[in-house]
Amino acid sequence: MTHDLPILVIAATGKTGRRVADRLEAMGRRVRRGSRSGTTPFDWNDPATWGPALHGVSAAYVVYSPDLAVPAAPKAIAGFTETAKAKGVERLVLLSGRGEEEAQRCERIVADSGLGWTVVRASWFNQNFDEGAFHDLVLSGAVTLPAGDVLEPFIDIDDIADVAVAALTEDGHDGEIYEVTGPRLMTFADATADIAAATRRDIRYVSIPNEAFQAGLAAAGLDQERVELLDGVERALGRPARDFRDYARDAAATGVWNPQA
Secondary structure (H helix, E strand, C coil): CCCCCCEEEECCCCHHHHHHHHHHHHCCCCEEEECCCCCCCCCCCCHHHHHHHHCCCCEEEECCCCCCCCCCHHHHHHHHHHHHHHCCCCEEEEEEECCCHHHHHHHHHHHCCCCEEEEEEECCEHHHHCCCCCHHHHHHCEEEECCCCCCECCECHHHHHHHHHHHHHCCCCCCEEEEECCCCCECHHHHHHHHHHHHCCCCEEEECCHHHHHHHHHHCCCCHHHHCCCCHHHHHHCCCCCCHHHHHHHHHHCCCCCCCC
């Protein structure tokens, strides 16, 4: 791959994109930060922005908003991939999701493009609890979700970013689908208990019916698409994934979960 050309990072103001862009720049790589408000704007809802953002780049980190699981995603990814190929892009690294039919259709589109490609297939992010939708629930003392006792391999976004950067800059990752997971399966109750222990606060997990959860999100103004929405880390990086308990300890130390006076 041509190392002197920039790398496009889509959603560069988001949780994974920001970390990927920062790491690339720390390595001395040129980065084009793609976002609706960026110097070179990128908007999934405006295909006219795709070509200028892809012009002259060697690779792209692809994050589709709101989520690859929504029905509109495959058409958008197909159009984006065609544009990338026409612009001479050499490699795409796609952030995908586990167990999502539309996401896997998007993966196949990228894999069949004729470009170099890597898929980073993630589960629930640790950082949803301090940077995302669950932050206010933690502060309230009741993490109220319709997850029941489902076991999830929560993944740290820093691990995702490390895998994506390796795939964007190193040989040996083309054609790989990395299932990035944390080192243990956990319920949401387990995750909440780790946060409670790290913060020394009384924080409980409360399971509610999915219908009640969706009604609450809709009442809060969230659009319907968002409402419905071998460990790859070690294989890609040669090291274990970060444990949720370590994430909770470090996040708690920042004061992000301290109740406001």
